Amino acid sequence: MSEQAHPGRRSIGARRNPDSADAILDAAEAVLTEAGYSGFSIEAVARRARAGKPTIYRWWPSKAALLLEVYQRGKRVAVPDTGNLEEDLVGFLNNLFRHWRETSSGNVFRSLVAEAQSDETAAVALASYAGGRRSHTGQIIERAKARGEVAAGIDSALVADLVASYAWKHLLTNRLDEDEATIRKAVRYLTQGIAGAR
Amino acid sequence: MSEQAHPGRRSIGARRNPDSADAILDAAEAVLTEAGYSGFSIEAVARRARAGKPTIYRWWPSKAALLLEVYQRGKRVAVPDTGNLEEDLVGFLNNLFRHWRETSSGNVFRSLVAEAQSDETAAVALASYAGGRRSHTGQIIERAKARGEVAAGIDSALVADLVASYAWKHLLTNRLDEDEATIRKAVRYLTQGIAGAR
DNA sequence: GTCGAGAAACGGCCCGTTTCGTTTCGCCGC
DNA sequence: GCGGCGAAACGAAACGGGCCGTTTCTCGAC
Structure with missing residues (x-):
């Protein structure tokens, strides 16, 4: 289910780290739960996931794409x-x-x-x-x-x-x-x- | 010093509350129309209304209050x-x-x-x-x-x-x-x- | 003199991007 | 199988820019 081509996501020739993606989605959900939408920023998610911002931007073109996948x-x-x-x-x-x-x-x-x-x-x-x-x-x-x-x-x-x-x-x-x-x-x-x- | 010599368009008369408030509400509506919600910021409204940010914050405690009054x-x-x-x-x-x-x-x-x-x-x-x-x-x-x-x-x-x-x-x-x-x-x-x- | 105004600047946060050096992975020759 | 090479993804840091909400200053009208 996870190797499908997602809208807005690379899928050809990309080697993404599944652990990293999961950590980012987990972090996004956690940030949203704990800080609410007003505290939901890419930077906050990156900090929480111990990931770099470019990693997030590489896979999700916008905050919306990240939210949609979490949902x-x-x-x-x-x-x-x-x-x-x-x-x-x-x-x-x-x-x-x-x-x-x-x-x-x-x-x-x-x-x-x-x-x-x-x-x-x-x-x-x-x-x-x-x-x-x-x-x-x-x-x-x-x-x-x-x-x-x-x-x-x-x-x-x-x-x-x-x-x-x-x-x-x-x-x-x-x-x-x-x-x-x-x-x-x-x-x-x-x-x-x-x-x-x- | 300061920009005393603007393209002269308005008398030097002091703008008391009602005039200023109207100008700010007009500006808020205009900014929202032209730039959308993503471009709607207190700073943008202040610029547009030629008003100071503190003046806006003095009367409207939040962006929401300003929006509600415009509506x-x-x-x-x-x-x-x-x-x-x-x-x-x-x-x-x-x-x-x-x-x-x-x-x-x-x-x-x-x-x-x-x-x-x-x-x-x-x-x-x-x-x-x-x-x-x-x-x-x-x-x-x-x-x-x-x-x-x-x-x-x-x-x-x-x-x-x-x-x-x-x-x-x-x-x-x-x-x-x-x-x-x-x-x-x-x-x-x-x-x-x-x-x-x- | 007082009060409300606009201007400017503050520290802080976040944006989206770029650069850096490092690590991981796919592939190919052996 | 094995080993090495290069491409690609990685985390970290820093960039210029914008907006936040507040503070300080000066000015002009009353």
């Missing part, structure tokens, strides 16, 4: 499949909020979104990632559609976008501790609007 | 009242997207959200502002509720939060050019889920 290194959020749309979406949001709360992922993703507001390459990477997630999460809706739980004409990607929007805003405004009842209400408002005839 | 100085987005919930929400989102696209407000708000991810005071200010907007936008839903268009038990603030989430994510991922048909679909998914018995 993607983390575990994936479990996508439930209970046979019921409301339960699937509530479960997914619950898993996502807990994951963001209890690991460094929340802070990493927050930082990535923030970075994307001033760095064009970060914006592109984030848009691409968000697009992928949108179609991925959309499968929850597609499954419900196949069960007849959701009307056939419904735009799954759009529904997934709405769900993700809710998650993003809560992440960005420090409201990841929403209780399940509230999440369920929000999900219900959505699912009832797209219900099928079944 | 609130802008025109308010018109909140339609057509007597129909779907039209109200579609109109509101259309107005908001256009406002964010066609004025500097979009970039200002983006910057504010980004700033809030690394500056605690910005986060607090933004949370407070978002809360106010939530109840404000919630009035659209409250009016629909009064008309019986929305079920009585519906949480207006939560619906407003969902609507705002959609707007935020589109702002933060550079998708403010969504066409009205898509916006209408999103709104419809929501409004149909909260419809009343009428």
Whole structure:
């Protein structure tokens, strides 16, 4: 998995030190966890990893690329499949909020979104990632559609976008501790609007 | 000695607080528009406003405070009242997207959200502002509720939060050019889920 | 005289790049 | 297999430049 060509990373004829790369990614995560986004700098990561700045710049063209790889290194959020749309979406949001709360992922993703507001390459990477997630999460809706739980004409990607929007805003405004009842209400408002005839 | 002989353009008259404050806010908006969030610094604003940095720091404790005041100085987005919930929400989102696209407000708000991810005071200010907007936008839903268009038990603030989430994510991922048909679909998914018995 | 203003300079941090000498690794001839 | 060579990655240090937030100074209006 690690010898693939990463966007923005050399892969041809490059001999990178895997230990060094791991140390840098570990350090990046640690710095972000301990000092937050405001304390997250290439210099700080290099110090922490006992690495040289040029080594970091050689493999990651920007802070955004480093952040993105740290985020993607983390575990994936479990996508439930209970046979019921409301339960699937509530479960997914619950898993996502807990994951963001209890690991460094929340802070990493927050930082990535923030970075994307001033760095064009970060914006592109984030848009691409968000697009992928949108179609991925959309499968929850597609499954419900196949069960007849959701009307056939419904735009799954759009529904997934709405769900993700809710998650993003809560992440960005420090409201990841929403209780399940509230999440369920929000999900219900959505699912009832797209219900099928079944 | 000093640069007494500037390209003469302004009387030697002392600029008291209001004039200076306006000049600084104008400069902040201009810098943000021309250089973006990455080029937005207190020094750049001071240069542009021909003001001293201490003057800025005297009135605004942080970049976030300056951003927030610039944003609130802008025109308010018109909140339609057509007597129909779907039209109200579609109109509101259309107005908001256009406002964010066609004025500097979009970039200002983006910057504010980004700033809030690394500056605690910005986060607090933004949370407070978002809360106010939530109840404000919630009035659209409250009016629909009064008309019986929305079920009585519906949480207006939560619906407003969902609507705002959609707007935020589109702002933060550079998708403010969504066409009205898509916006209408999103709104419809929501409004149909909260419809009343009428 | 007082007060708020702008200018300038402060130490400090970080940026992204360059240079340095060293270490590691791939390859090729043996 | 073995050994050596060169390319490439490495850590460290230093570069010019920018911004941070603060301090000091001088000036002009009241």
